[in-house]
Amino acid sequence: QITLKESGPTLVKPTQTLTLTCTVSGSSLSTRGRGLAWLRQPPGKALEWLALIYWNDDKRYSPSLKSRLTITQDTSKNQVVLTVTNIDPADTGTYYCAHTWWRQSAYNWFDPWGQGTLVTVSS
Amino acid sequence: SYVLTQSPSVSAAPGQTARITCGGNNIGSGSVHWYQQKPGQAPVLVVYDDSDRPSEIPERFSGSNSGNTATLTITRVEAGDEADYFCQVWHSSGDRWVFGGGTRLTVL
Numbered sequence: 207q208i209t210l211k212e213s214g215p216t217l218v219k220p221t222q223t224l225t226l227t228c229t230v231s232g233s234s235l236s237t238r239g240r241g242l243a244w245l246r247q248p249p250g251k252a253l254e255w256l257a258l259i260y261w262n263d264d265k266r267y268s269p270s271l272k273s274r275l276t277i278t279q280d281t282s283k284n285q286v287v288l289t290v291t292n293i294d295p296a297d298t299g300t301y302y303c304a305h306t307w308w309r310q311s312a313y314n315w316f317d318p319w320g321q322g323t324l325v326t327v328s329s
Numbered sequence: 330s331y332v333l334t335q336s337p338s339v340s341a342a343p344g345q346t347a348r349i350t351c352g353g354n355n356i357g358s359g360s361v362h363w364y365q366q367k368p369g370q371a372p373v374l375v376v377y378d379d380s381d382r383p384s385e386i387p388e389r390f391s392g393s394n395s396g397n398t399a400t401l402t403i404t405r406v407e408a409g410d411e412a413d414y415f416c417q418v419w420h421s422s423g424d425r426w427v428f429g430g431g432t433r434l435t436v437l
Contacts, residue, residue, distance in 0.1 A: 269424055311360070315377040317373075
């Protein structure tokens with residue numbers, strides 16, 4: 207059974223770059239069809255999808271945030287990394303990584319999710 | 330941009346049926362997925378592809394999707410079902426996965 211765990215800073219200053227790591231256990235990121243997504247949730251608000259990377263290094267980004275996001279994977283470490291540049295207080299929230307499978311239709315669902323990591327952006 | 334509309338709150342007494350809706354333009358033409366999120370916890374998938382359930386999810390959870398509305402139905406509601414529920418779809422023209430604003434289920 208695949209499990210996910212996010213790690214990264216809890217406090218970031220405005221204009222800095224945020225780097226988050228998702229460590230995958232129980233299965234290999236290289237498995238054909240596998241994908242890892244990053245999502246976030248501001249306090250008391252809805253979920254927002256940010257980025258996704260597939261086993262073959264195909265990457266997708268939220269159009270509204272694309273210029274600020276980079277998603278990469280290190281299959282030797284079974285980790286996926288998300289960087290967010292030019293961080294702003296509006297980026298405060300819980301960041302989750304979640305597993306998905308490739309579907310031609312892109313009607314993906316996300317399961318399971320990591321426990322999440324709360325990131326606060328403040329000077 | 331594509332908007333999924335959910336009522337902010339729904340309530341049901343134990344043993345009753347709760348229905349949580351997700352509205353979107355022609356949402357019935359695609360697949361809808363539903364997540365349960367309890368306070369302080371990560372979301373958990375409860376229904377995928379409109380009406381399928383992961384094996385660990387009770388049969389009390391079911392879904393439907395037609396026209397402009399998808400519905401998550403929880404029968405025989407229990408206190409442990411109290412949570413926020415989010416719908417999610419793929420928006421092809423926007424090239425992104427989209428979530429509804431969430432519905433808080435309160436068990437009376």
